[in-house]
Amino acid sequence: MQYEILIAGFGGQGTLYAGQVLAYGGMDEGKHVTWLPSYGPEMRGGTANCTVVISEDEIGSPTSLHPTAVIAMNLPSLDKYEPMVKSGGWLIVNEDLVNRVPDRKDINIVMVPANTIAREIGNERAANMVLLGALEANLQILPEGAIERSLEANTGEKLKKFVHLNVEALRRGAEYKL
């Protein structure tokens, strides 16, 4: 089984970091993983996305035209990537930063008020982890708790103080299991 996850949003929303957390989780579980960022002359407030591929086998393409799942952290990302999701796949949407419901009927849609939840638990910047938690709860790409364990193991000393917040955000997001 191979999963292709595209995470998209504004620069500064932590899309690249959310992808890395997922990728580290996959690596620690012994999977083949690629993490590919969009890169360009970009800045805070511009668009940013990354694609994470997790597989049991050697990974060919690190990109996909039809990802298994898309996390759309804002409206431009929803507009751009909703049509790409593989039929039968998953679309996880940050409900707080879009003004419409997705149109697709052939995919699973999970609406998560990620900014609201992140604010509730004390830091709006954890919205990315809320959405990642919702993704993982629904797709179960990795064994239970793998991402939390990987966060503990791979976060440097300077940022250790945020692990607790991120774990809580993941758990709150996981409540949005269809």
Add this chain to the structure above:
Amino acid sequence: MAKEMIKGNVAVAEAAVRAGLVSYFGYPITPQTELLEYLSARMPELGRAFVQAESELGAINMVYGAACTGLRTMSSSSSPGVSLMTEGISYIYGTEVPAVLVDVMRGGPGLGNIAPSQADYTQIVHGGGHGEYHLIVLAPSSVQEAIDLTGEAFDLAEKYRTLAVILMDGFLGQMMEPCELPPFKEVNMESPDYAVAPKPGRERRFLTSINIDPPAQEKLNIHQMTKWEEITKNEVRYKGYYLEDAEYVVVGFGTCGRIALTAVREAREQGIKVGLLRPVSLSPYPTEVLNELADRAKGFLVVEMNNGQMLDDVVSIVARRAPVHFYGRMGGMVPYPDEIGRAINDMIEAKAANDYVGRDDWLAQMREMIGQGA
């Protein structure tokens, strides 16, 4: 050793450090800058030399000087920067001193853009600089392979007293993958016999690429060709996937090679007997295996992120024994597996003649795709 998640650019830098890199000279350029940035901290930390030169011209000539000591030295850049270095590359080759160069290709020509590309295949594999020379060119397609080939590049450069290039693209430079770094090699500070490093009591040595006397130059050219013959015999590297029973063969290197792997697997699932040949050494080219495949394959599809530069090499090796189709993207565009999958299907449906070369049809298809008409 535990696996680590590292970006391609940084992985190559650390692999060079572990291979015993003594000195690095470079100038920043996207999408390669992380390599230089990483070494700017790492090399001084280990008491080794890092110099950000005033330009790429400066950097490659510093490498030239350092290479004359025979100790491990390198530079890295991206397409426009490498163009500036080509004079120095020719001088290094002419002088027969060892060095490693990393080229993280980007879209061109001109200043182009910073997106991934393979548009400098011809420049690096078939020359670029003046005079006649053959570089060793290695094209990784994963972060792990980039690490392994970086170590090998230093060994090969030393063994043959030549310049070895790691040719990759912005995709691989920016991508993170789990990988294992090799153990540290001891740094060799003992200059080889030919080098100009000072040693008390030794006769004065002189390293140069100038040979005013044509017969002497020709003698050196013959020597270098002989050396190249040896490299061609010993140093070919490639990876084959599903080739045993393949009726059709996709040929692609680097990032394009691994994207093609996904397309080949999907075609296999549909029952199409297609395989993938991924040249790892672009120079010397895996001619022999391609030659064997040409005797039995019904068709070839070359995929590249350029206008068909390796295509010319494949066409000359296949030598009209099978049609050679082509699919490429240019300008910093990267093909999706679906596009390559379609090209595989098109190849099979076309039933083209053995002397068919796919570039014209591909170009017509590209014009149609972007709406410019024929």
